[in-house]
Amino acid sequence: MARQLSYRGLQAFRLTMLTGSVSAAAAAMNLSQPAISRLLKELELDTNLGLFDRATGRLVPTWEANRLLQEVERSFVGLDRIAAAVKDIGRGWAGTLSVSVLPVLAHSLFPHILAQFAQQMPGVSIRFDSNGSETVTQQVMSGQYDIGVVSISVPMADLEIARRYKVPCRCIMPAGHPLSEHDVVHPSDLEGETLISASRRTLMDTQVQSLLNRHGVKVFMSIDTPLLPLASLLVLEGTGIAIVDAITAAHHERLGGASRTFEPLIELELAVVRRRDARGSHAEAMLLDLCDRHLAHYADH
Numbered sequence: 001m002a003r004q005l006s007y008r009g010l011q012a013f014r015l016t017m018l019t020g021s022v023s024a025a026a027a028a029m030n031l032s033q034p035a036i037s038r039l040l041k042e043l044e045l046d047t048n049l050g051l052f053d054r055a056t057g058r059l060v061p062t063w064e065a066n067r068l069l070q071e072v073e074r075s076f077v078g079l080d081r082i083a084a085a086v087k088d089i090g091r092g093w094a095g096t097l098s099v100s101v102l103p104v105l106a107h108s109l110f111p112h113i114l115a116q117f118a119q120q121m122p123g124v125s126i127r128f129d130s131n132g133s134e135t136v137t138q139q140v141m142s143g144q145y146d147i148g149v150v151s152i153s154v155p156m157a158d159l160e161i162a163r164r165y166k167v168p169c170r171c172i173m174p175a176g177h178p179l180s181e182h183d184v185v186h187p188s189d190l191e192g193e194t195l196i197s198a199s200r201r202t203l204m205d206t207q208v209q210s211l212l213n214r215h216g217v218k219v220f221m222s223i224d225t226p227l228l229p230l231a232s233l234l235v236l237e238g239t240g241i242a243i244v245d246a247i248t249a250a251h252h253e254r255l256g257g258a259s260r261t262f263e264p265l266i267e268l269e270l271a272v273v274r275r276r277d278a279r280g281s282h283a284e285a286m287l288l289d290l291c292d293r294h295l296a297h298y299a300d301h
Contacts, residue, residue, distance in 0.1 A: 009043035010072055012036050013051065017061060017069045074142055097283045098127035100139050101149040102270070106130035107229040108251035110149075113290045117283075124283045132226070140273055147284060149291075152269040153203040162280075162288055163272035165299035169204065170249040171262045172232060173241045180258040187215040187264075194240030196231045197224035207266045208243045232257065246298040270299070 008029075015025035016036065026036045040059070044051050051065040061069075097117075101110050106128075114126055131139065133150035140148040141158050150156070152164065171185040179185055179193075190212065197205055205224075212219060222240060225231055231242040232252040244252070245268040249259035272291060274284070 005046055006039070006042065009039045009046065010075075012039040013043055013065075014069065014072050014076055016040065016059065017065065022059060095123075095281070095283060096125040096127060097147070097281070097287065098129075098145040099147045099149075099287070100129040100131055100136045100145040102133060102136065102151065103130050104228045104245060104248055104268075105149055105270075109247050109294055113287070113294050116290055117287055121283055121286055137273065140275060143275065146274060146278065146281075147287060148273045150271055150273060151203065152271045156271065156273055158276060159273040160276045160278070161271045162274055162284075163291060165270045165272075165291075165295050166267045167245045167247060167270060167295075167299040169208075169243050169262055169266040169268060170246055170259045171241060172235050172244055172249050172252045172257055172259045174235060174238050175256055175258050177241065177258060179241065179260065182260055184261045184263050186262075187211055187217050190219050190241070191217050193219050194222050195219040196234050196240045196242040197221050204243075204245070204266065204268050211264065211266065247295075250298070270295075 012025055012029060012031075015028050016022055019025055019028070022033050022036045022040075026033045029036065040052065047068070049064045049068065050062055051068065053060040053062055099110075099114070107130075110128075114128060117124075118126060127145070129139070129145065133153070136145070136148040136150045137156055137159060139145045147162075148159075171179065171190075173179050179189060182189060197208075220240070223234060225234070228242075228244045228248045229251070231244055232248055232255070234240065235242050235252065236255060236257050243262055243266065253259055272288060274280070
């Protein structure tokens with residue numbers, strides 16, 4: 001009869017995989033290195049999996065180890081959240097709200113949203129992170145974060161879309177740039193300009209490129225970056241101009257740059273997502289309300 005998997009063995013395995021060494025795992029668990037090695041060997045026997053290649057004298061994870069880690073991480077994330085909840089209860093806090101958003105929001109609008117949230121719900125602890133859309137969706141699906149804000153262009157089969165916003169795009173430029181004399185910038189106005197590309201991996205930039213091609217406009221593409229806040233900083237340095245969402249454009253103006261309406265309309269579509277099986281809390285409802293209020297200046301939803 002197969003033995004039940006040891007929690008200590010799984011913990012040793014997880015820490016070894018995440019830190020890359022037995023010694024670091026031993027330090028984290030306050031055990032000796034031989035004790036960690038023994039736990040790993042027992043886990044291999046219990047699972048009948050070859051988790052590490054030891055031929056070189058070092059532990060090299062196998063395909064089975066990487067696959068197992070994905071499953072172990074899901075379980076440990078749940079345990080970590082329970083441990084965090086226990087701490088919150090012990091401190092008398094009302095709970096924790098974890099949020100992961102796109103960099104375009106993390107570097108502009110979301111600090112204001114979370115500042116107001118903290119004022120209105122002082123008993124709630126906030127965990128805040130920023131990543132690309134694919135990473136954020138995985139973080140929410142796996143239960144690492146309660147709420148995510150992503151581009152609508154990524155697959156979200158297991159997630160509920162709590163809010164959807166369409167944010168128009170604008171043309172940003174350094175202060176005093178000739179294009180700042182226009183009330184509205186059209187594709188033909190970009191002829192011969194140096195355009196900071198928002199990376200052809202994004203749906204928004206694909207729309208920009210398609211529009212320029214359709215109008216036969218030739219631009220210089222010196223730099224591309226998937227991070228719109230970085231595009232803004234590059235523009236401020238005089239490196240070129242860029243087409244960005246209205247939220248980034250507003251932040252760009254606060255930093256001393258200029259922005260103008262861009263036509264035809266191109267939009268960045270954002271979605272606030274959470275797990276389908278999640279039971280919405282009062283804290284989540286408050287955050288969604290603040291998102292509506294702050295994004296109303298920029299978007300339809």
